[in-house]
Amino acid sequence: MDKLRLRFSKTGRAVYISHLDMMRTMQRAFLRAGYALKYSEGFNPHAQISILLPLSVGCASVCELMDFTLTEVSGLAELPGRLSAALPEGIRAMEVYAPETKAKQLKWLEIEGRFEYDGRDSVAMAEALNGFFARESMVIRKKTKRGEAESDIAPAVRSFSAMEGEEAVLVRAVISAQEPTLNPELLPSALRQLVPELAPDFAEFTRLETYGENMSVFR
Amino acid sequence: MDKKLKRILPRVQKPARYTGGEYNQIIKNKAEVDLRMAFCFPDTYEIGMSNVGMRILYSTINSMTGVWCERVFAPWGDMEEEMRAAGVPLYALESGDPVADLDAVGFSIGYEMAYTTVLNMLDLAGIPLRSEDRTELLPLVFAGGTACCNPEPMAQFMDLFVIGEGEEMDNELLELLRTAKRGGWSKKDFLCRAADIEGVYVPSLYEPEYNADGTLRCVTPLDGAPARVRRRIVKDFDDSHFPTRQIVPSTEIVHDRVNLELFRGCIRGCRFCQAGYVYRPVRSRSVDRLLEQGLESLKNTGYQEITLSSLSSSDYRQLPELCDGLLDYCRERSISLALPSLRADNFSMEIMQKVQSVRKSGLTFAPEAGSQRLRDAINKNVREEDLLESCRVAFAGGWNGVKLYFMLGLPTETDEDVVAIAQIAKDVLHCWRENALNKNRGVRITVSTSCFVPKPHSPFQWEKQIPMEEYLRRVNLLRGEMNMRNVTYNWHDPETGFIEAALSRGDRRLGAVLEQVWRDGGRLDAWSDYFSFERWRRAFEKCGLDADFYAARERGRDELLPWEVVDTGVRREHLWRERERCYASELSPDCRTQCTGCGANALIGGVCNG
Structure with missing residues (x-):
């Protein structure tokens, strides 16, 4: 399945969430929003998500980017809205698209x-x-x-x-x-x-x- | 966010603990709220947010229209220092408003070593510590939780205690407080009325007198307060409120998962176990209800793990059905199911194998005592054959680690019983050699011992704790026997256990010691980073009280015990009989096999359903 990119913002009280905690928060939010992230194979499966530039604790952002893969691509148009509703205060999903650029x-x-x-x-x-x-x-x-x-x-x-x-x-x-x-x-x-x-x-x-x-x- | 706070947060460890804003937090419109409560947990965010009781009560209290309950946790030392330096008072996580501005400040105290943290939090909030120094009705300061089944050590600091389960009682109390606030009642008037609520204990309405030898002579109730306060319980547990829209912390906590509560109480009656007596009678939730609550909670939180909690999950009658139902949902979603508090018997192992078919986490058993004689004496009816059979199944199934928990200093313990712990470790190791699936992977057997702390309202409430030197002698005796490779022996230091023993069966006079320890810098005493035995020793000395009097003294059969103002439903005669059976190394049947007539069924007004 193809890689997708999420653009989101992290402001207000959410700026104190660390990078690792943010990864966990995102995984749970996708589940709550009803989207199944693709997991790696192996003994200790983990969701295939990657935040392009880790943000330091305390720093806000209106231009965060995260790459992820879904097991089933449907309902992408509603994804930002549904994900935003499933995210903690201060984190908002803005758009989802198939990226044409590489992180580097x-x-x-x-x-x-x-x-x-x-x-x-x-x-x-x-x-x-x-x-x-x-x-x-x-x-x-x-x-x-x-x-x-x-x-x-x-x-x-x-x-x-x-x-x-x-x-x-x-x-x-x-x-x-x-x-x-x-x-x-x-x-x-x-x-x-x-x-x-x-x-x-x-x-x-x-x-x-x-x-x-x-x-x-x-x- | 507060400007001062904004400057502090980047400098402290794990600032996300101090901000609130998590998914599913409850925010109310202040204009529509006429009573505000701070639900305070006297430990860190990571510990407090892992507490099921707090999550339940946060939800039941917030279900009241016009009442807003917010969370407050104890800051870690670095944050406390910054807050004090910057003049930031303790604040509620949801609104960021100072705790002192709220109407009710309730503490959930699960452990005696949290007492000093309660005092520190009151001080950080700018609220006078002692009830008598707070002359106004608001904020009302109260406490509940397991450590309050002996409320006396904290009696001088609290306006009242809520004894027992809070789901109904807390809301009745807050409703009365709302009426009092509206009507402009005096604090005294309110407290007298509150004492009529079943489960509410107002310490200022009781006057203790002491004998020359320091024991309690009598306690006189004033202003029509009941002679004893009966522990409040939720009679219909199946129908009682369970929150399925729980807060999902944005930072990692200790128990970061959905927690389903199977039942309250325990059928076993282990004589050392306070929880086994004070949570009686047993009340269960139906499988259907649990499945519904579990699935709903998983959907609403996005958690990838669910755990079943109770005092002894193997004793839940429909455990296989429940596990099957949950596994049906969890398997295809990579959600793991955890089963703590399993007994070491065949039935449990079958379930364990089913549940842990994917990942093999460690196995933990708590035989508590090394010899069968002593296990019989404490009524921990686990047989060594059962334990070894469980280990056999586990090792043959691919597990390669077992943790074994024991206590040293249980009543009637001899050196033979101590040495028998090492024998169990040897037998488990032997069992691994005989049954291991793959011996190349090795095995880790961990044996831990702690010093037994006699607890109020248990059959051992009259016992003396063994002296610290004696505990260490037994530790060394055991160490000498623990010379196998692959077996690690850990022992807890006895100092915390000694202070815990003094506090748990303390009386009202200990309030002075708690305050002194706090004034001397004590807080977060449940953490070895902060606990200082020297500080406690100094405080007892300064207050002219003897910690041994509380920890290391055997009480007489007729002695009036300070915590007997609380009626847990279990009769004193029953506890005494169980104690005598201990000295005769006699087992008592579990509640399901035969009722032993403890008396707790009176709380639900009939026969209890073990």
Whole structure:
């Protein structure tokens, strides 16, 4: 049976559901909605589902993609509606289609960030942020599996802009989704390391859109 | 979501425990709600959400129009620290509103070691700990659950206790509270009226007096309160409410599955087992009803596993029919059926083989005692032949692991009985060698022992617990005998068991100790990460109370016991007779074979259906 792709959003209280828990939640939601996921063969069968880019805990998204296979393809038109009704608060299925792209072609992510600066001026901070992220190179320390490593994150930030928002600075950026993967949390982390005076008191992110190599929308 | 909370959550472990928002949670319109309750479970989300009782009551309470019941769990240490630092009070998961703003705060206490967590949760909610310090009617703070069948240790903190099964009682209580809230009653007026509800115990309406030796002299009921509070039960269990639209947690919990309750009570009468006495009489649910509830629950939750729960599932009369019915549905959907609490007998093994035809999980048996003599004395009528026959069937069927649970320190136990545990392990190992399907895969036999804790309302309620040093001596004796490869011996530390023993048969004076332990930083004491024996020892000392008086003292036949204000339906004479039969190593028949006249049938007003 052919692979299908689900586009869904994960916002509100649901952003604290971890990747593994999300996989479990999806499997149960498909059952509740009356769609049978295809299971792997073998001693310990598991549903054949794969979320294209695991989302870190705390990060929201309106452009999540998940590949799956059904044992029987029928009622696809109603799938988003029925699945949404079977999902926890904050998770909504938007569309289902047969994908024409491969997961590895997903290259860029557009993200929105809310940087909160307690008792500081948003206009000035936004300006300073734009200045900082225009740098050619931003070498920071990153935790890796083998301890700490230095890495230049600038090539992974394709574009960056900050503007004044309500009680916060609103950030828009296009960052590398894969090879290398840039966790949005590294943006405030870079500030803490290189320009502590620009580090926000709190930052939260939402994934807005997925793009391919040439910045065409990835579906 | 609260701004402060939003900043905390990314920093704590498993934040999804603290957000609510799960599928099937119940959200009500505040404008249409006139009474709000916080259902508090004094342990973590993972433990609390695994509790069937909480799920049932969440559903029955929310079935009341105009009443909204929400869930509250204890935060783990990292979250608690963050909440205190940020000034975030304990909040209800569904609405995110502070617990203190709700009208009723009810705790489900299943285990004595959760007492300090109850105090910590009250404090996190900003609610004064002691009932007398809460002069207003609202929020009403109360508790129920198994650990409340001796309500006395927590008596000073609770406005009232709901003793027994809550399905009907809780709703009657909340209805009265709604009337009181509307009518602007005083707390005292409300409590006096609440004491008329069957099963409700209002501790402030009872005055205990003590003898010079520290034992209880008498308890005087005040303001017309009943002399004893009779445990409330659901008479028609088949017809009682069972939620089939249960919450599906978005993060993994301990028992992450549909849980079907086959029956309440137990026909066996093991003399050490509190549950076997306090949940009497036996009341079952019909196969048809169970199948209906099971299938509906699976459909509504999407769970891939279902388990049957009761105190002794093998004793459900129509177990084969039920399993067949469930398997018909489950097989083609890759849903697994789990059967805990099976007895080690042939009948159970047949069912086990049927159920576990796909995956072979571990087998667990609880012979409880090593020798037949001691098993007879505690009325655990499992014979070694049965156990070995079950193991034979299991090993021949491809199982390669068995867990065996025992207690050390049971009344009448001798060194011979202790050493007999090792013999059982040897016999099981031998049985594997004779019958294993594939010996190359090896075998894992795990023997665990814990220290026996005498519990109130059981035939051993008069017993002393053996001292910790004696428990450890017996552990070492057993260790010396456990020298087989393939056999692992685990023993629980005796310290938690000792404190549990002191609390479970404690009186009202222990409230001071609980408060002291909490003030000294104690909470989540059921977790070895947090339990500190030293802290408990200090608290007993500071309060001038002797833990041995509660844990290690044999009570006299005529001594008035602090928990006897609760009438479970089982008569004291019956418990005493069972205790004497223990010392004579005499078995008592199970309820089905012959009624032993415990008295619990009075609760359903007639003959019970074992």
